[in-house]
Amino acid sequence: MLEAAVRSGDDFASAAQDLVASGRASGGDAGKMRAAGLLPEIDAALEKLEVGEVSPPVRIDEGYAMVQLLGIEFPDDAQAREQVAADARKELEMEALRSLVEELIERHATVNRELVDSLDFHADQPGFESFLEDTRVIAEIEGAESITVGALAQAVSRKLYHGTERAIEAQRLNKRKNEVLNEIVSRRVVQREALLQELDRLPIYRERLAQFEAEQLFMKFVERVIDPDLDIAEQDLLDYLEANSERYSAPEMGRIVGLIFARREDAEAALARMRQGADFQWLAENAAGRLPRDDTGTSFDGRVLVTQSLPEGARKALEGVASGEARIWAESAGRNHLLWVRELIPASPARLDAVREDVAREVVLETRKQAVELYAAKLREASEVEIYAQGEALLEILTRERAAGM
Numbered sequence: 001m002l003e004a005a006v007r008s009g010d011d012f013a014s015a016a017q018d019l020v021a022s023g024r025a026s027g028g029d030a031g032k033m034r035a036a037g038l039l040p041e042i043d044a045a046l047e048k049l050e051v052g053e054v055s056p057p058v059r060i061d062e063g064y065a066m067v068q069l070l071g072i073e074f075p076d077d078a079q080a081r082e083q084v085a086a087d088a089r090k091e092l093e094m095e096a097l098r099s100l101v102e103e104l105i106e107r108h109a110t111v112n113r114e115l116v117d118s119l120d121f122h123a124d125q126p127g128f129e130s131f132l133e134d135t136r137v138i139a140e141i142e143g144a145e146s147i148t149v150g151a152l153a154q155a156v157s158r159k160l161y162h163g164t165e166r167a168i169e170a171q172r173l174n175k176r177k178n179e180v181l182n183e184i185v186s187r188r189v190v191q192r193e194a195l196l197q198e199l200d201r202l203p204i205y206r207e208r209l210a211q212f213e214a215e216q217l218f219m220k221f222v223e224r225v226i227d228p229d230l231d232i233a234e235q236d237l238l239d240y241l242e243a244n245s246e247r248y249s250a251p252e253m254g255r256i257v258g259l260i261f262a263r264r265e266d267a268e269a270a271l272a273r274m275r276q277g278a279d280f281q282w283l284a285e286n287a288a289g290r291l292p293r294d295d296t297g298t299s300f301d302g303r304v305l306v307t308q309s310l311p312e313g314a315r316k317a318l319e320g321v322a323s324g325e326a327r328i329w330a331e332s333a334g335r336n337h338l339l340w341v342r343e344l345i346p347a348s349p350a351r352l353d354a355v356r357e358d359v360a361r362e363v364v365l366e367t368r369k370q371a372v373e374l375y376a377a378k379l380r381e382a383s384e385v386e387i388y389a390q391g392e393a394l395l396e397i398l399t400r401e402r403a404a405g406m
Contacts, residue, residue, distance in 0.1 A: 002066055003057055012054045012068045027065070033334055039291060042067055061292070104189040108142040116181060119149065121156070121173035128153065128173065139181065141188040143195070147181070155180045215397055218389075222398070226371050232363055240363050241352055248350040248359070252307045254318070255343040258300030259284055260291040260335055267328050267336040274326050280340050291335075300339060314339065369395050 002025070005015040019025035038046070042065065045055040049069040057064040105111075115138050121128050134149035141147070156176050199205055241248060257280065261267040266289030273283060284290070293301075307315060317329035318339065326340040352359065372394065376387065389397050 006054050006066075012066075016066075038334070041065075101186045101190065104193050105185055108189040108192050109139060109185050111139045111181070111185065112137065115149070116177070119152075119174075119177060121153070121177060128157075132157070139185055141185070141192060143192050144188050147184055147188070152177060152181055152184070155184060215389075218397070222368065222372060226368060226375060230364065230367055230371060232360075232367055236363055236367075237352060237356065237359050240366075241350070241355070241359050244362075245349050248355050250348045250350060252347040253304050253345040254307050254321075254341050255302055255304050255345075256300045256318075257302045257340050257342060259287065259338045260293070261287075261289045261338065262291055262334050262336070263289050264328070264330055264336045266290070267338050270338050271326055271328055274338075274340070280326075283338075300337065302342065304345070365395065365398055368398060372398075 002012075002015055002019055006012050013029075016025070016027060020027055039060055041058050041060055045058045045067060046069055049055060051069055051071055054068045055066055057066055115136060119131065121131065131153035132150055134153065136149045137146045138149055138152060139147040156173060159176060159180060194200065200209075259267075259270065261270070266287065270278075270283050270287040270290075273287075274280065307318065310318070311331070313331060314329045314337070317327045317337075318341065321327055321341050321344065323341055323344045326338060329337040329339055331337060373390065376390070
């Protein structure tokens with residue numbers, strides 16, 4: 001009836017109002033709504049419309065619906081716009097860099113792909129260790145030292161935090177060899193091009209080089225003078241873990257299931273029925289006003305979720321909740337969640353055995369920093385000393401050098 005009226009030229013809003021007034025339909029001006037707050041069927045229909053157009057009848061749970069698209073607006077969010085622009089610039093820069101590196105590899109490098117493909121780092125024979133001393137050349141860089149199988153194997157080994165045995169078991173070495181080789185070749189051809197462009201003569205390069213050399217000299221001093229006297233006991237690790245327990249704790253998690261309602265009143269009615277003893281599954285099948293489950297936003301389907309990772313509104317709605325309780329989260333107009341926490345798993349502190357490597361690394365860095373600053377204070381008292389770095393700058397250097405050595 002409404003479709004026929006629109007086709008004959010009648011105004012959609014007037015014809016729809018007449019049907020609503022006669023009791024043969026329900027609806028009205030929905031106002032401004034986010035796409036995420038619409039029924040998927042309605043959203044799909046609107047995507048095909050131009051402003052002012054009316055959709056054909058759309059099948060929904062309650063029957064059929066027709067909608068008119070009155071306008072499209074985009075939020076004026078300066079911060080979001082700036083972030084999008086920054087992301088776009090970064091992506092363009094990265095794409096330009098990738099293209100340049102590919103061009104430089106084509107210009108300055110020759111890679112023996114046949115030899116690379118034949119290397120089986122997982123094979124029992126001859127075994128990964130044999131590749132570490134392999135002098136066969138797999139890549140030649142114009143004006144630079146050739147890259148051998150041994151150099152590649154050593155670089156791959158340095159990338160593996162847990163050693164090569166576990167990587168061999170997981171069949172990861174052969175995949176890593178191409179990634180690592182590309183990194184080495186890319187770095188070498190960029191260095192070659194930089195020399196050809198005489199970038200090494202620029203003042204900023206010389207400043208950075210002098211800074212790098214000073215840092216390397218400083219680290220050698222730390223390794224030979226400071227590190228041998230570091231004394232870290234088991235209790236130091238335990239004390240650090242206790243002082244930073246929040247960082248090393250397993251976060252609070254919850255097994256949460258949810259229903260979405262178009263109207264808050266329907267969500268509150270369903271919550272009231274739950275508190276009167278209604279089964280959640282029965283509500284999922286019978287509660288009035290519920291919307292079909294969709295894939296937008298956070299999915300509350302019973303899987304374990306870290307509560308701190310939930311949207312801010314959901315976190316606030318669930319503050320102080322206990323296992324078995326339910327709350328309502330009004331995400332937006334037309335999207336009201338009934339969230340039932342089937343199980344709440346409280347945060348729990350980690351045991352030292354589980355985080356020993358990370359804790360030990362942080363304790364070593366902090367102890368080393370304190371030792372360096374104490375030594376520097378003694379030197380300042382005894383003689384005139386040039387300070388390369390201290391405080392946070394010193395910690396940054398120590399952290400960076402330690403990471404480079406892993």
